[in-house]
Amino acid sequence: MRNAAITGWGMALPEQVLTNADLERMVETSDEWIVARTGIRERRIAASSDTTLSLSLAASRQALQVAGLAPADVDLIVVATVTPDMFMPSTASLLQRELGAERAGAFDLAAACSGFVYALNVAAQFIRAGTYDTVLVVGADTLTRMIDFTDRGTCVLFGDGAGAVVLQATEAPVGILSTLLGSDGRGACHLFVDGWGTGIVDDEDRTALRRPYMKMVGSEVFRFSVRVMGEAAEAVVKQAGLTLADIDLLIPHQANIRIIDAAAKRLDLPRERIWANLDRYGNTSAASVPICIAEAAAAGALRPGMNVVLVAFGAGLSWGATLVRWGTDGVERRGGGE
Ligand code: ACO
Secondary structure: OOEEEEEEEEEEOOOOEEEHHHHHOOOOOOHHHHHHHHOOOEEEOOOOOOOHHHHHHHHHHHHHHHHOOOHHHOOEEEEEOOOOOOOOOOHHHHHHHHHOOOOOEEEEEOOHHHHHHHHHHHHHHHHHOOOOOEEEEEEEEOHHHHOOOOOHHHHOOEOOEEEEEEEEEEOOOOEEEEEEEEEOHHHHHHEEEOOOOOOOOOHHHHHHOOOOOEEEOHHHHHHHHHHHHHHHHHHHHHHOOOOHHHOOEEEEOOOOHHHHHHHHHHHOOOHHHEOOOHHHHOEOHHHHHHHHHHHHHHOOOOOOOOEEEEEEEEOOOEEEEEEEEOOOOOOOOOOOOO
């Protein structure tokens, strides 16, 4: 059986920090409210020189370096994003050019904050099927460019960033072991950015539109996420033939510490088995899970043989979970690195 192991990881964040104190000067809010209701203390905001592509590129270069691969070793690039720099070509195509990954196919995938978990599983299928050996998977968003900084219900939550992993084929029982992807389009009205797509057919409407902004019914998204995070995580553990006691680390989408705590409670996991960094970065959308992976790996918190659950939710409404057995057993090192 061919499996897809995570052999490289990287992350990139803009330098510009926006603290809760900064937000207090922009909208009617307080550090106390934001920390108590979300757990977020500060977030990174893209400067004019940062784009979804530039952040993706920095994270991808790190991931390839960790894997000991050269860009020419990559067979496929999948970028999960809902904030591409332009409509077309895809961010993945631009990334392929910038990396010089001349052999790679490339496409984007949109599933909002669930995007990276979706992309990881799509990529793993190409490896399992024997189509490709090496896939670069990126989660990247500059969502603050679509945030209305006069709307206190959304502007305190989000930050920008990118994370990347390299997936490689192995015959060993490591890597992506089980998967669940979900969607409930009836909840689309609770979290969306309109005024952006080709659905706007009237030219007058088009020219009257300001920059498109995210709109969210926070309480609805909250209720949904608390339910699906725990359910999805539990399902992939079961699918892998394991029990909740076998989870060594939970890497959840970083949206709200209360959502993470509720999932942890359902899964009966102590805080030390959960990776959380939203206090520093806020919700970075598709980047949040791969940024956590890169941070946790760099901190030595991911060790061979560990069972790691990745779980995310987002606009769609969508959700996804995966059980990863950490390790690179049986991975054939083909490239020589950069
Ligand atoms: N500062 C101060 N007060 C605020 C703020 C703020 N930043 N934002 C909202 N409030 C007020 C509201 O106006 C409301 O006041 P009212 O009672 O006078 O009307 C009060 O606080 C409570 O509002 P709720 O929305 O009920 O607060 P809640 O406890 O639900 O927290 C929050 C709001 C943090 C947005 C929460 O609902 C949440 O995290 N939801 C999930 C959102 C999410 O994760 N979205 C990302 C999805 S991923 C993707 O795909 C992009």
